[in-house]
Amino acid sequence: MRAIWTGAIGFGLVNIPVKLYSATDSSNLDFDMLDRKDQANIKFKRVNEKTGKEVIWKNIVKGYFLKDHYVLLEDADFEEASPEKSKIIALHAFVQLNDIDSIYFDTPYYLEPQKGGEKAYQLLEKALEKSKTAGLGSFVMRNVEHLAIVKPYKGSLLINKIRYEQEIRSIDELKLPANVKIKKEEMDMALQLIKQHSTAFDISKYKNEYTQDLIKIIHQKDKGKRASIRKINIDDTKASDLLARLKASLA
Template identity: 35%
Template structure:
């Protein structure tokens, strides 16, 4: 069971919904210690006074900045006095269309859950209302002494809270793009071929199909070294396409994409061949195939394969 990291309530209008806050994601990155090369000796860090070289206790450390040539320090208590407070409410001040929020503003996602069973009714009321209107509730929220701008939105089964960057924290892409970038417009034929490649590679978003292959490779590396084996080096990444060869690379990509379409169809049929008649019927029902009850198994398989391909093309 995930650990609750905050308890409070959502307020919108005169409605108050007690909720708990939970992290929506977890980091599976492999954690390493640091060792001196050639030994099993751990390397650790100490807090050291830069002038005297003496180690400083954590409780004797304060924060500070240099202003006008003088170092100004502040005590933790002074920071707490001017902090926005230990907020126990998420006060929604306005609702906005979720599609209007640029993805660049999204920072981190949390789940919100009712604190008690009695709170499920108002909780689901807010979730379904926002889901039907595609609205997100904008609120300021204080967590661990820091104020966040947040968007409360409806997921399929729960309310989600996304912390957002403030507007002045978003960098303008014009600051990093060269002025010549806007003038390097692609030729019409190149754009058409690139569009063809994108359409042929389009499909539905299935996050389960993607895995952290790097972490798996790190685990394999550690296992091989533990057994005394010499790990194999990964293949070098492909070199960037030369501008001169761009059209030829696009043309070959289009040919490759077209040839893979036939392979995708056969792969789809191969997958369906492993399903039972009942599973095929369930798939046909989801796809809205008419007359499925009168179809033989091979007819049903062909109809599901065709309907699945059509849905993928429409999604693109």
């Protein structure tokens, strides 16, 4: 793995030097975009809007539109905005993980101690494990400030970016049902159905089956076979059929 950020965790007056690695890999297939006529690759170019000519990467700069003109920003400007946050994951507080709704969780990353930081790293990991808490903090990566939690994970430290409150859309625009009268028998059966299928969470049981099926189709097409489309009709359950469907599910 290649580190995508290096810096330190700020834990009180203790700074723990760390490297940050992506904790996830996409299980989706990587497709190329081709011209149907000759299967040539489609290339995307960075083109000057005025001249229509391609611009090499080193001549591309970032700009912010202010009133009627652009203000150009260099790497040094982003660092100057908050140099300490570009280098330190500052832990501001320690919280219970159960207090953070799952809607706030974003991308996870592994944290690895750099040379000389092993003992402090392990101290923080064990202290979080023992206190059953996570460190809440913030840091800057790729010129963006992220809110994050640092938590113990299988003998290591994991940092999870979390979304800011203003990034969560309101549910007020959803057309949610008003309070519908639910019969006691319906509720009892729904709870019984949940109990019947309750189990311990085991992520290893679940695979990306869609990708596996797609690979099979790719191999079939390579052999000249045409995929057949399975038609599926979803029979929505009407309120009048709810009790009968619950009974059938339990059976």
